[in-house]
Amino acid sequence: MFGSKKAILKDGIEVTLQPMVKEDEEALYHFFQTLSEDQLLTLRHDVKDRNVSRDWAAHLNYARVLPILAWIGGEIVGDATLHRISYGWKCHIGIVRCVVAPKYQDIGLATLMLNELVRLAHELGLEKLWAEISLDSVKAIRACRNAGFTCKAVIEGLVKDVRNQNQDILIMVCDIPAFFDRQWDTHNQC
Amino acid sequence: MPRIGIISDVHGNLEALEAVLNAVQADDVESVIHLGDLVGYNANPRECLHLVQERGIASVMGNHDLAILEPQYAEDFNILAYQALHYSERQLSIGDKRFLEDLPRSDLLLGTYLLCHGTPENIGSYILHAFQAKRVFNLLQKSYVGVRACFFGHTHIQRVWMRDERGRVSSPKATNGSMAMENGKLYLVNPGSVGQPRQGDKRAHYLVFDADSGIIQFRAVPYDIGKTQKRIREAGLPEYLALRLEDGV
Numbered sequence: 001m002f003g004s005k006k007a008i009l010k011d012g013i014e015v016t017l018q019p020m021v022k023e024d025e026e027a028l029y030h031f032f033q034t035l036s037e038d039q040l041l042t043l044r045h046d047v048k049d050r051n052v053s054r055d056w057a058a059h060l061n062y063a064r065v066l067p068i069l070a071w072i073g074g075e076i077v078g079d080a081t082l083h084r085i086s087y088g089w090k091c092h093i094g095i096v097r098c099v100v101a102p103k104y105q106d107i108g109l110a111t112l113m114l115n116e117l118v119r120l121a122h123e124l125g126l127e128k129l130w131a132e133i134s135l136d137s138v139k140a141i142r143a144c145r146n147a148g149f150t151c152k153a154v155i156e157g158l159v160k161d162v163r164n165q166n167q168d169i170l171i172m173v174c175d176i177p178a179f180f181d182r183q184w185d186t187h188n189q190c
Numbered sequence: 191m192p193r194i195g196i197i198s199d200v201h202g203n204l205e206a207l208e209a210v211l212n213a214v215q216a217d218d219v220e221s222v223i224h225l226g227d228l229v230g231y232n233a234n235p236r237e238c239l240h241l242v243q244e245r246g247i248a249s250v251m252g253n254h255d256l257a258i259l260e261p262q263y264a265e266d267f268n269i270l271a272y273q274a275l276h277y278s279e280r281q282l283s284i285g286d287k288r289f290l291e292d293l294p295r296s297d298l299l300l301g302t303y304l305l306c307h308g309t310p311e312n313i314g315s316y317i318l319h320a321f322q323a324k325r326v327f328n329l330l331q332k333s334y335v336g337v338r339a340c341f342f343g344h345t346h347i348q349r350v351w352m353r354d355e356r357g358r359v360s361s362p363k364a365t366n367g368s369m370a371m372e373n374g375k376l377y378l379v380n381p382g383s384v385g386q387p388r389q390g391d392k393r394a395h396y397l398v399f400d401a402d403s404g405i406i407q408f409r410a411v412p413y414d415i416g417k418t419q420k421r422i423r424e425a426g427l428p429e430y431l432a433l434r435l436e437d438g439v
Binding site: 124 | 266267272430434437
């Protein structure tokens, strides 16, 4: 796809980011098969079921959910989504979700995708981004911190892990105007 | 003193630009000024640039215009803007790029009104929130003595920021789309976007400024959005760029 955004990850691998289109269904399904049981449990849908990715591809609605996919060598290796609330007291808040293939973790891909979502959220007029992360997911917390999120709350024992044990959830929030304002001031003086 | 049409952020939307220029003509303005970003997002950057040249519309440089000339600047663009910028870059001739290159980063109108895209000191910075407006007012007082108002674009939202004699910053609402500048106060004024409005109103936005009375009249005109969307899809640009025009976001 022309104009796709490319970046070099920490290990020198080139990754391409682009918004999901309906033709990505098959590749997305294969990506989900690479996820670990722990990762799958954090998702809201049974993505190993082919019908899930088929349904998503058939009913893309960027105004509601904007998915950004990361591609390496013809395979999807990461999926970051910006979920928007169309009405009410939370309509200025976007919810972000991000999942990266185990093989491509720890090389800055999640941070790269989250940064992309922050830029998009700013253009779409959102003021806050909200992320829910397992308190034990040090890598995910680091990625969010690197993308401008700060820790706001811990809800103890809220969710269940694969062993049916209760786990703590960390709420992280990115204040978009403050973060974006700082970013432009430091990088784009003219 | 003249009546001036002030437009911004055309972003390659030919149908919107034509509609606005027709409307501005009916507003009996003496000249039209563009506050930057002729290119990007929509499918007709070249045609818009040529129309601005033909009409002799004075313009300042926008961040998308700059990114055509300095591709590394686009690395900080979001993915939709980035894709559309690559399309724009391929549409423009060397002569078109030279035209963009010659645009000033800021300009002074009638010796009293500053024109810029983002802020007077940074082409890519936004004035969306009070703390950002305060910072620009401080800059005007320090470095632009004698300037009464700054017209800026970039946010795609019609808005006025005002600093009173005591330094209090507010964003007064225009009554029936009109407001008068008062003596002793400083103003930051945004005409909204012609080609991609983001204020929940899908019409093309601009303003008419009467430099004699200091009256600003915010305007919006409908245009053929369906045609613009068709051109976006035919160009292979991201679908969301077509869809967002319907919602004015």
